[in-house]
Amino acid sequence: MDLTRELPLDQIMRGDSIELMRMLPPASVHCVFADPPYNLQLRGELRRPDDSLVDAVDEDWDRFADFAAYDEFTRAWLTECRRVLRKDGTLWVIGAYHNIFRIGAILQDLGFWILNDVIWRKSNPMPNFRGRRFTNAHETLIWAARGRDSRYKFNYQAMKALNDDLQMRSDWLLPLCTGAERIRNAHGLKLHPTQKPEALLHRVLLASTAPDDIVLDPFAGTGTTAAVARRLSRRYIAIERHPAYVEAALGRVRRVRPAPLDGASNTPTRREAARIPFGNLVEQGIVPPGTTVTDRQRRVAATVAADGTLVCGPLRGSIHKLGSEVQNAPSCNGWTFWHVERDGALVSLDTLRASMRTASD
Amino acid sequence: MDLTRELPLDQIMRGDSIELMRMLPPASVHCVFADPPYNLQLRGELRRPDDSLVDAVDEDWDRFADFAAYDEFTRAWLTECRRVLRKDGTLWVIGAYHNIFRIGAILQDLGFWILNDVIWRKSNPMPNFRGRRFTNAHETLIWAARGRDSRYKFNYQAMKALNDDLQMRSDWLLPLCTGAERIRNAHGLKLHPTQKPEALLHRVLLASTAPDDIVLDPFAGTGTTAAVARRLSRRYIAIERHPAYVEAALGRVRRVRPAPLDGASNTPTRREAARIPFGNLVEQGIVPPGTTVTDRQRRVAATVAADGTLVCGPLRGSIHKLGSEVQNAPSCNGWTFWHVERDGALVSLDTLRASMRTASD
DNA sequence: CCAAAACATGAATCGCAGG
DNA sequence: TCCTGCGATTCATGTTTTG
Incomplete structure (x- = not known):
């Protein structure tokens, strides 16, 4: 398939996110949802964004080099997302305090215009076992338009309806992805360490896209974005480098049935009437x-x-x-x-x- | 007073924050709480549905030429904070999506070690009047140690007690500063556009300082940090540039009586229906x-x-x-x-x- | 004097289509 | 691209006025 001429709609592509995005035509997608890797300093060992191991040199220059490498990676994929995004399109990124500040600063530098930061409050977070910090009970999403003058889409009335007819706030209370929704391997172990709940993507896509809009997920993992996009009758372009995740995502998406037209719809804004x-x-x-x-x-x-x-x-x-x-x-x-x-x-x-x-x- | 030899304890100093911090000796304070300008970048006026005008922040101190100028300012004051902070000290910064990502990235670059990002969920935020975004219902605090190896203070049990014997989470529900707590001028108008609630500082100081610890506030405003520090029997060093704010803060602090140290003064957490x-x-x-x-x-x-x-x-x-x-x-x-x-x-x-x-x- | 209603306000990056 | 005119849009809380 020649990606420069034909969009790979409703596909999960295996490969490097930046390389594949470079092949897509500019201004071609309505929305991006990105859940980028942030394995900076989570373990005793340090890993680069490409998952390679960093020699454990605990010196200042090394820490700097590590942030710099992450920034470079971030700038690269955000640049491609911005190129591929339509003028009036919006971008969502999710992260935690390890990486979200760097991402936010870089996307501002690239010309994105932040619309909201949204807090996913976890109703059932993992406690802090050592009692040395506050329970890390949330993650942060940034919602940004391609530029300051974008006439972006926001389904205000749908969000209001979803919240008992009160304006939807910037803090969302949702449970973690557990139980039957969590994808597991043959041994019953979770396949992906940070699988996002479908309810989160439901709200994201309902807020900022229309049926048949094209949603790009450059770090698709086990395909949560693709699955919810399909159920809500949106089109998706998913990219994932890890073969096991791609395989799981393909099977998952195949099992999703799009909701009937009424079900995928939402309350129109008054202006659309x-x-x-x-x-x-x-x-x-x-x-x-x-x-x-x-x-x-x-x-x-x-x-x-x-x-x-x-x-x-x-x-x-x-x-x-x-x-x-x-x-x-x-x-x-x-x-x-x-x-x-x-x-x-x-x-x-x-x-x-x-x-x-x-x-x- | 020779600041290089003697700490200006329990004082509110009028002057430039960076210049005055430069005069303080290194490694001299236990905690910093900073509420820097947000660089809001508003344009035009905003009206409510009833056509009344929203009283927006338009003070000189919140205007910066561009992101680069704001970053330079941020790097300068954070550098001084880090110099003045003791090895095991911690820093709090509060901001919103306009500025908090830049601040977070810069403080990571300077060597601060983020412990938590904490979400102040406002129980009574201003709505989004035009229905173009989610209600901006929170602000973000970053809590960071001076360095990765800091043996910082965290009053785990006090926080747990404050939260009905459950671990304190990273999202805090607190009302805005209104009513009698809000400092007003002779015309009954708010003196400072962004006065923070004392309950927020109460929780911050109770979590991360001990009695008699020294707390530095480089952007003191009307003295919320100083007032709460005094009530909780902490020492403070406050810096504020605006004469009217300094005057208000001086009078405010004078009226505060330190509370007995039996912990009876805990502000209760709000239980949500x-x-x-x-x-x-x-x-x-x-x-x-x-x-x-x-x-x-x-x-x-x-x-x-x-x-x-x-x-x-x-x-x-x-x-x-x-x-x-x-x-x-x-x-x-x-x-x-x-x-x-x-x-x-x-x-x-x-x-x-x-x-x-x-x-x- | 009390209850009810009206009013005031908070860190705000707050239009859009058609000609 | 600019200009014109339609017409969409608010929640929680505290204070003041009215009946």
């Missing part, structure tokens, strides 16, 4: 010309003209313009500001529009 | 997207969408809203109304939620 000019309500007699509209407190009143403008003394304009003028406010959503009387009660224009929308479905 | 949105059951695969839910008599059916809403023909909404709509009832408890099939029998969502609760206990 069909636009209905106020004039339509006038034309269709829902708010006939000559109707009096007022604010909620009935402090100001205006008359509906046949062309859908409002008239109030010498003032005339759209529902928004007149709303802002009578309030002396810089702007106004006329749909929610103005009301008409129905059965003795005041009903907002927005309510009338909503009933018109469901009637036309 | 276990709120489980229906969306959690969807994310975690307990009720996967696409599942069909029905009422007990199977008279109406709906499909579960990925964001936790239910879809039924043209209707879409939360489990409660859709439940009331299909019944034509004013309200409905969706948890008990809707059921899914499990082993051929109908089980209410409420039952599934209950099993989820016990699993997480």
